[in-house]
Amino acid sequence: DGKTGDGCGLLLKKPRAFFSRVAAENKIELAPLYAVGMVFLSQDTAHADRARAQLDKELSQEGLEVCGWRSVPTDKSACGAVALRSVPHIEQVFVNAPVAMSEESFERHLYIARRRAEKALEPEDDTFYVPSLSSRVIAFKGLIMPDQLPVFYEDLREQDMSASLAVFHQRFSTNTWPELRLAQPFRFLAHNGEINTIRGNRNWAVARSFKFQTPLIPNMEDVRPLVSASGSDSCTLDNMLEVLLAGGMDIFRAMRLLIPPAWQNVDTMDADLKAFYEYHRMHMEPWDGPAGIVLTDGRYAACVMDRNGLRPARYVITNDRHITLATEIGVYDYDPADVEVKGRLKPGHMLAADTATGELLLPRDIDARLKARQPYRKWIKARKKQLKAKLENEPLTHTPLNKAKLAVYEKLYQVTLEEREQVLRVLGEAGQEAVGSMGDDTPLPVLSRQPRSLYDSFRQQFAQVTNPPIDPLREQIVMSLEVSFAGESNPFEEREGFVTRLVASSPILSEGKFRGLLDMKEPEFRNARIDLGYPAEVELRDAIVDICDRAVAAVRMGKVILVLSDRDLVREKIPVHALLATGAVHHRLIREGIRCNANLVVETATARDAHHFAALIGYGATAVYPYLAFEVLNDMIRSGEIPAGDATLIGINYRRGINKGLYKITSKMGISTITSYRGAQLFEAVGVHREVVDLCFTGTPSR
Known part of the structure; x- marks a missing residue:
């Protein structure tokens, strides 16, 4: 109008x-x-x-x-x-x-x-x-x-x-319908951009709310749920910031917990500052996506840029000590002769003005405050462990299946000759996915006459409207596939004991790393194996509920690593699909309030290409061990299909190819870290019954 x-x-x-x-x-x-x-x-x-x-x-x-x-x-x-x-x-x-x-x-x-x-x-x-x-x-x-x-x-x-301080925002509604309560600024911040991981962030906020304990809020039930599930992404981000500040965090630590810069691959970053970010990534995944955020708590006026710098933020400081920061120069009328400093905020940087002291805090000043809070580097050096294979020349599989048993597994898990030749072989030899023409003219799984994998019923979402993807080749410095294993701790407390973590460079585990994970003796890494097989006379829904019950019982007994496994086949049992089990267990643990006490590791024959791994991680898996993919590659070496293959090199190439695929999948959604992608459910289910979605993939759009 x-x-x-x-x-x-x-x-x-x-x-x-x-x-x-x-x-x-x-x-x-x-x-x-x-x-x-x-x-x-x-x-x-x-x-x-x-x-x-x-x-x-x-x-x-x-x-x-x-x-x-x-x-x-x-x-x-x-x-x-x-x-x-x-x-x-x-x-x-x-x-x-x-x-x-x-x-x-x-x-x-x-x-x-x-x-x-x-x-x-x-x-x-x-x-x-x-x-x-x-x-x-x-x-x-x-x-x-x-x-x-x-x-x-x-x-x-x-x-x-x-x-003396004003935050202004004009909204262009791209993801949610215009609504008065969604007009910005919110109670603390105004946001230009999109939080691409918002569905996962909301799920993890629900799961993590039981870890949030502070004497400053004696009864956390008063403020739960911590974030809005129905508002915009910016509204939800403001909700989480509000909780962190109410719990006693200062505005700088809270924002760096939510939106950290790229730090994993930046060799020039100060070691103490890097340790600060490494400590805090154990408490929360990044709220990832293009973001230019201005905020205030009434004392500090601050601006934070996302790690990619995908939104503009330009500032002008005049001789009379006025600072104006906006998406473009010229928002405020001033005489050019009065300008003292002009500049733009760089990717991942944070700038703040203290209205109480009149001090301008540059990114280096804020960084100095953050890294001096605690001896983070000392804590991490003492408590962090790196997950590595025990053998340098590691075989693809320590106990290869014989031809007859491998044939049974291939038939049950739908490994076709086409997949052997065009997916697994190419990954093993070249270390990247096969190159093919764009487009997919095969029928949807629900309409197909051929048996199709459950993974084919999930379509990846991608960045659109004003939301740019990331270039996973040229911008990989801002990306990371690193994952960590251990239960989460209370973010309002900072203690050395909270640092105990086992870190892996990728969520794709070799057999050596998988065995190394299960061999950990420390109580922080106690594991339980949950068999995904169920008797043929039992209904699938009951089998999934039983798996969830066993997972809940294991976590309540102090198990931290839950291995969902379809490996040991017996004639009398049928395996629940790993994706069904992963999503169902993930959501059940959230509802029980114990999700953050455990990590899901999936030992499965169903995961063989990058999309399969992305789906498992997107529905809550921390890591995946694709044993059948390794078995098939080993068989191809043994039979000469992969000529003169070095098993160690083939395994490295396969994992490298899957890693490249994961970078590509996360980057096209504008997401930089796999920890932000985990549980984000960035898929659309096509042809999956609502009953299945509600039980295993809660919150996923379905057609």
């Missing part, structure tokens, strides 16, 4: 002079430490009254005093016809802190009260929303054009509405 926008907003440092005046005009008595909340209420009076009462109740329960409410003056002529259909009744709530309460504690109590109110009202009132409730900042947002923001919010035209 020409007036309704996708959303825009302002996040301001609290204008004290303005709120002191309007509080006095409304006969509201403010304490020295007070908060103002911007609250969206229903136009229905009954719903609005209930929401107001619920928020009052939760704030009082936290020991805070609600000293008054104020109706925010608005001019609806700024709204288009579409925006008018969803415009809420907007009020401000004023909250006083007790005399002895610190500002940090006050913010935390406000957060807990707001989360409880949201959870209580969510089932019946979808209008209730709190854009901000803070003693430090205030948010104004709407589904209007940016120049209409001060028209709609009459307060923004007042002379004493002044602030």
